[in-house]
Amino acid sequence: MSTLQIGLAIIGGLVLAGVVAYNAWITRHSAPRLARERSTHPPGDPSGDETVPYSPEDLEGTEIQRIDPVLGDMPGVMRPDPAAIAVAAAAVSVNPLLNQPEKRPGLDALIDVITPLVLDHEVSGDALLAALPGTRRVGSKPFAVEGLCDASGEWETPRLGQRYRALQAGVQLANRAGALNDIEFSEFVVKAQAFADAVGAAPEFPDMRAEVARGRELDAFASGHDAQLGFTLRARRAAWSPGYVAQHAAKLGFVAGALPGRMVLSGSQMGQAPVLSLVFDPQAAMAEDPEQSALREVALSLEVTHVPRSEQPFVRMRQTAMALAEAMDGIVTDDAGQPLSTDTMDGIGADLESLYDALDSRDLSAGSAQARRLFS
Structure with a gap:
């Protein structure tokens, strides 16, 4: 082999080694950065900077x-x-x-239609839970029933073993799906009436037009904020x-x-x-x-x-x-x-x-x- 051929071979080997090294550098720097183990070594100790997979x-x-x-x-x-x-x-x-x-927030006249369900006697939480409708929504709005607990004197979602001397049903006036509409209000009336009939209560529904108007006004405010x-x-x-x-x-x-x-x-x-x-x-x-x-x-x-x-x-x-x-x-x-x-x-x-x-x-x-x- 001539001197020229030997020189070309050496140059070719160096070029190939350079290409391999460059590709390795590119691969290393383009790979995603990995989580590092929480080091127990003193600050500045390079032995504590080992890259390892993330640990749950x-x-x-x-x-x-x-x-x-x-x-x-x-x-x-x-x-x-x-x-x-x-x-x-x-x-x-x-x-x-x-x-x-978190304890479920109670009905609030600020954002709910609230209908009193008048009782002439106390009812048990067991009876109320058995009479609740299968779904707790009216259209796109949450529907809820609360009782005035005889023991605590506070409004709450009915619970087993408690007794209640007053009831109220409610539906939310607005949420991200929009304002309460006429159809949803009518569905609320039907659902609340059926529940009241089942527990022997008399509902006192508010005026539909006034409540729907309240819902639209609340929705307008919410949409802007x-x-x-x-x-x-x-x-x-x-x-x-x-x-x-x-x-x-x-x-x-x-x-x-x-x-x-x-x-x-x-x-x-x-x-x-x-x-x-x-x-x-x-x-x-x-x-x-x-x-x-x-x-x-x-x-x-x-x-x-x-x-x-x-x-x-x-x-x-x-x-x-x-x-x-x-x-x-x-x-x-x-x-x-x-x-x-x-x-x-x-x-x-x-x-x-x-x-x-x-x-x-x-x-x-x-x-x-x-x-x-x-x-x-």
Whole structure:
């Protein structure tokens, strides 16, 4: 073999080695970033920075909550579709403790049609439960029956073993499906009358036209003050794995939701709606090997009407978005992909304060039982 041939062979080998090394570098840097094991080593010790698959035990013992989002009219905000207000949910498979369910809010004249059911004798909770209709809805509106408990003196959903000296039935005036209409009111009358007949009570129905008009007015107010604020976190360079996102979110207090692709930040009070939701592709979370799934974006959302102002939800949302973007090398944008500037976020915060004031003025403060029922 001549010197020329030997030289060409060496050059060819070097070129081939370079191509292999380049391809390996590209593959490594384009792969989704993985969750890192919680290190027990001192800060700065490189032995504590080993990349490992995400472990569900990292979040064990935490709490799960669920919400369904609402929509509004601000930058980064969408309007609601009553026929399809559902989101993909819950990030990682964990086995946390569930919150105790919140006591069901009672009927309220502010948002319900309430019909007294006059009794001439006490009735048992057993009899009332047996007489309740099979479905607790009137059209698209919730239907409810309450009794005045003889033991506690409070209105409540009938319970076994209790006795009641007064009853009332109600139907909600409005929700995200719209205002109570004539057909729904008539259905309410039929359902409440049948129940009253079964327990020996006499219903006193209000005027249909007045109640339907109240429902329309309430729906008009709700439509103008229903909002969900959404930020999108987009990867600048390398994609993220579901475990990578979950681990960074967990450091900020998020826990896994009930469905794949959703994490929530719990409120300070038991039974309160989550302050924030973090949502990403549920298919990536349910993949056979989630750590090989690539996420280019995740959504951070706030259901404004469901979270009390005292929780400072927008301040926390803004801080959370910035912290995640910095930690994961991402950028915060609106749903159209436009980066959100400081001035834009300041403007959104001011608009939210006006929204809170308007809700307070109608005794429908964000996070209250009435607001959560109305905006659902």
